[in-house]
Amino acid sequence: MDMDGDWPLPRLNALFKVDRRPAGSSLSKASSIASTFSSLATPVVADAVQRARELSTNSDVEGFHQLRVAFRKLRALYWAYSPYLGEEVTVQATEEFKRLAAVAGETRDWDIVGDLLKAAQESGASIDLLVAAAREKRAQAVLHSQTMIKSDHVEAFLNEVVLRAQSSLQSRCDDLPIRAFAEERVRSAQRALQKRSRRAARVEASHEEDLHDVRKAGKKLRYLLEFFQPVIKGGHGRAIKELTAVQNKLGAFNDIAASETLIRSTSFDEVPPEVVQASLQWLREQKCRRMQAASRRVRFIAG
Template sequence: MNRKNDKEPADSTPADEAPSAQTAFASYAAPLVDHAIEYANAVREDASPEDFHQLRVSLRRLRSLWWAFQPLLDEGENTRQRALYKYLATAAGKTRDWDILIELLAQESGIARGLTPTLENARGDALATSRETLSNADVKHLLREALSSATRELNTAHERVPLGKFANQRVAASERTLKKRMKRARHAKRSNYTAFHDVRKAGKKLRYLLEFFGPVLKGGRKRTVKRLKQIQKRFGTLNDIVASEMLLRDNAALLAASGDTDAVLQWLKKERKRRMRSAAGLLRTL
């Protein structure tokens, strides 16, 4: 399947007028909706880890965009839409989590050789569940309706907010959240993974906003983007280990007869501690 990564944004604003946030919304949201539908269709036909990964990314970006436009949208409806994107991303994530565990253990071939067939079978079961959930949800209809509803609400609003002003305000709000979470994580106990996970989520949201609004923001953001890439890489590898360890523990009974799960858990525990130290070290330098 040929998947396009970029689509031309629609622009209904005259060239001599500064665009408003309300009129610009669809140019951000429509390509994301198209991508999400594209990958939702792809996972029905193809079981590749990359399609599930890209579907989750598309849904997370949609959730971040709806958060960005939260001040301009009905609060209740906005909350419901963001919950929907999270639900769909979680459905895709049930398969993606197995992919991550399998990929991690493939790097340590000697430690999980006996587990591999059982992990692949468990991944197949998760795939069937993910596909059923996404099919029953009718992703295309839900996302198209969410886009239409939000666009209609924004286009009929009496007030207009300059896009540049709005974008800078929302990015600033996201930056404040990230700084607070980084401060909390710096003072958290090494065992408090939640504090580190909150940094990762806040950093990811800010990076998405910078990608959305980059051309209309005041000042350069190269340093910020570089820092966010560092956070995502370092904290992402930590999250992979923690999620894999939880998945293995939650399915201990299923995997008990398939190999030495204790050895795998010991390796994951060791990796978690190492990557926690690495993440904490990065925080001290930022």
């Protein structure tokens, strides 16, 4: 999508000041659906803008990761409010969040590949040439991410979509209370996670796609619980911890699976094919172990 073409860029202003408080910390049960959207979105947007600025001049590993997380949280938030935002507003915003997260993720993906290849080296795999090539690919990804993620464009885009969403919500649900709405959206995310978990657990050997679907559904639910925890019944602190533990297992498996796919799809002109194959063999062995651990977690939550 052409950001400049689809979204008229407004004049930059000081709408999004950096706010390190957790999103949702200022919510109350008396808040309306419309007012809570701004309270939840603003800290996440401010964090994304700040990280985009910082990444324009450096290639911090954690910075790219947290920028991708911020865009994922915004996608979850727009999904939560989609019944009142409408399909057009939701789709246009979330597709761009997805694209920006993917651009930020390019560097992060090569960081993960690099860490895994170093572990393979330490276990005795002779893949020195591939490790060096992966470092070069990571450097190229940094340049591409920095070129594609311009902080002024990111700020202007986020300014525009959040203001548009806020205007839509104020016209549709400005006086509706937040609690019942938040609880219904959390239940909907819980049902989606349960459905995907049961599908993944039905077969003895889970498929990668099924585990990936569980991981995405779990992230969405965790983000919504973190957003709405101050206004929904029951606290859900324990549920957030359990979801985080599940995500860690699924994330460890996803790192292996995604790294295998990335290496397979990349051309390494200076690396002999047998070196690439040695790395893929090591990854396959690790993937089997991590898939078993992830599948056990999924069967646990499915039950």
